[in-house]
Amino acid sequence: MTESRDKGLALTDITIGLNGRTLLRLSARVAPGAVLTVMGPSGSGKSSLLAYIGGFLDPAFVASGSCRVDGLELTSLPAEQRHAGLLFQDPLLFPHMSVAANIAFAVPPSVRSRAERRAIAERALAEIELAGFGDRDPDTLSGGQKARVALQRVLVSQPRLLLLDEPFSKLDMALRDQARQLVFDRANAAGLPVVLVTHDEADAAAAGGAVFEMRAA
């Protein structure tokens, strides 16, 4: 059994630099279900933190430091074994797959039967009030519906943590509050530590967790 103090995400002595300039120096703990918000103007390199944790940092950056989730060191794993669920400002549903196939694509390979993967996808759709939308072309959904499908796609993949890169910035004002609520509630329910990168104060307020401010570049 892992000890409870190991639960959640532990970022220790993370340093990210580019062209000999240090962009970011950070140590933080994010408890399961909690949110760490990283704020900074665009171009400050705040997304590089997500890239470092997720395992897709451009080789041009120099980065060091440890990322542990529930005691497991992520930095020694390739991206596809880190299970760091990503959400971007665009929902990025795979345009060639049906809505259900998008979600089924994310179901862990331990679920072998096609029917069962499909059933998981349908249940995930029902949870966000999109039951019966499985066979639809994702491009025919509204912006808010797409964002919800993208969230469910990440969640069924059983991620260890969520990395959010300004995920609400392209939504209408009216939808934005709803979407924030949904994402943070579900991350909390699933006990996932969340790292949110944003330049919107309202996102930080809604997230309610620790805030890390980046300097302007």
Added chain:
Amino acid sequence: MALAARPTGSLSFVRLAPGLTLAVLLLPIAFGLAATFLPAFGYLPALGGTELTLAHFESLFAMPAIWRSAALSLLTGVVTAGVSLLIVMLFVAGWAGTRTFARLQHAVSPLLAIPHAAAAFGLAFLIAPSGFLVRLAAPWAGIERPPDWLIVNDPLGLTMMAGLVAKEMPFLLLVTLAALPQVKRAETMQLVSAFGYGRIAGFLFTLWPQVYRQIRFAVYAVIAYATAVVDVAVILGPNLPAILPVRLLQWMNDPDLSLRFLASAGAVLQLGVTLGALLGWLVIEQVASSICAALRGRGLRMVRERMLRIAALAATGTTAVLVFGGIALLALWSFAALWQFPAILPDAFTLSTWQRALPRILEPLAVTLGAGALSTAIALCLTIACLEQEARTGRVAGRRAMLAIYLPLIVPQIAFVFGLQVLFLASGTDQRFAALVFVHLVFVLPYVFLSLSDPWRAFDRRYDLIAAGLGRSRLALLLKVRLPMLSRAVLTAAAVGFAVSVGQYLPTVLIGEGRLTTVTTEAVALAAGGNRRVIGVYAFLQTLLPFLAFAIASLAPALLWRNRRAMRP
């Protein structure tokens, strides 16, 4: 962003792909050139040549009119490239951004798919003394018999150059169109027109140098191709003397094997001719850029450019009309019954030419399809693996890699494929079809790579990151996300590769040696006979194959993704 995934076993092919691709591109050139050079200096043990000697060069230079042949080849290369580039430059400068430009661009791009030989036959049918244009003029000019003009096969090779321009101009235009998005055209043009420059002068002074820097390899490829072209030269080019590569091919395929030494020496001369044309072009580049700088220095505005713009438009449009008209004539002739001279249309249509030709065409057709499909499939696998490796390491192929990709298009085919033929014979294997596929691959691969690399690199990398974050492997990502989403680009690249393979004449003749023939080699072989109906069948079929490939490439994704709105082009 690069996915710092460590290589897994199933993808080790991907890691090897760049090296393998370079080997496919460069080794045949290296070995082929070596096997061409050694016999030129007398070394070819299989034919009893063991001593180094210059005797073969002496007999080469003693051949009648050899220098005239060489000079004609050199001139063909420079003139073809110069005229093609001039038309493209003026057309793009004068019309880019207009609706006319967009419309003509769509009309010109299919020209690229038409094989050289078919385009040349079509042109010949159009402009020959008994051809369609003279028939059109006959009632007005009172012509009753085909006039005795030497238009096709003229001694200066002007018709041949026109035929080459008709094919190379569309190629350079498409390459230029691909380079245009890299420059800020609209903004720059607004700026320079505010300074009072005309479209053409403004474009040439500011944007053209940047554009030209990106397309110069393609221009060199055109020069090299046109100095060493065989199929178009056999159909449209001068006889007695023919240009150098045509004469070389006669010696290479002569039943008297001792002529191979002469052919080798000639291939070395050909290399020199192509090199000379390229060097001459470098001089022209310098002169043109100084002239341009001098005109710019004098503040030339060229506000009255209407005539020049119209001329560029007319040249581009005429090319499209001539080539498409020629292809239509090929089809017409293949179905024509009696069709006497001044008549504009045949008396009747018949299937009999096709029926008679079909039994003999099936085997070459099978070879054409087989070699095309296999070489394209291998080229696609290598290209996708290279691009995948690029995406994984974040290192994009640099300038030197681009040169390697263009090299098979710049080194004259005849100079190294002849060496490959010698090596093939010396190896004693009978795997002729495999050798044919491999030689086609050398020429298909560059085009497939050039066609697929831009869309592959432009793919939104965030899809990769999402899929990796979902725990899916690189391979699953490639097969289930990248390839389906890029299916249109992949199939287009495949169609380009297939079209290139179908159009290959010289490598097919040299490696096939008459025992393996394709629709293309059969069509060119008919040139001397002059039976327009049979030529029509072969040349039209030769055009049809690449068009079918392009039709599949555009219809299949439309059908496959008919219910996916975001997958529409």
